[in-house]
Amino acid sequence: MDYETIQVGTVKAQVNPPAHERKKTLHNALPPFSPYVPTSLLPFIALVLLSSTFALAFYFSTLPKTAPVRELGVALLASVLGGFGVVALFCSVGVYV
Numbered sequence: 001m002d003y004e005t006i007q008v009g010t011v012k013a014q015v016n017p018p019a020h021e022r023k024k025t026l027h028n029a030l031p032p033f034s035p036y037v038p039t040s041l042l043p044f045i046a047l048v049l050l051s052s053t054f055a056l057a058f059y060f061s062t063l064p065k066t067a068p069v070r071e072l073g074v075a076l077l078a079s080v081l082g083g084f085g086v087v088a089l090f091c092s093v094g095v096y097v
Contacts, residue, residue: 039091039092042088042089042091042092043089043092045085045088045092046085046086046088046089046092048085049081049082049084049085049088050081050082050085050086050089052078052081052085053078053081053082053085056074056077056078056081057078059074060074060075060078
């Protein structure tokens with residue numbers, strides 16, 4: 001730990017700096033945040049994911065109703081793609097959720 005030396009009259013003492021000072025020093029030493037996915041790719045990602053969602057929704061509407069497992073799989077995949085597509089779309093316009 002780094003100790004700070006202070007002098008009161010003729011007495012010198014070493015004290016531990018306050019916790020917020022240590023945290024401030026650590027915060028200033030950290031590199032700035034950078035996202036894994038570049039923000040310039042977000043509109044393209046949103047377009048691909050939402051287009052896939054609409055394509056799967058059309059496919060879901062044309063499936064025969066005799067295969068519930070297949071329907072469930074297509075619906076689940078379309079729902080997940082739609083969810084991530086909406087988040088990517090929001091982030092691409094500046095609404096960071």
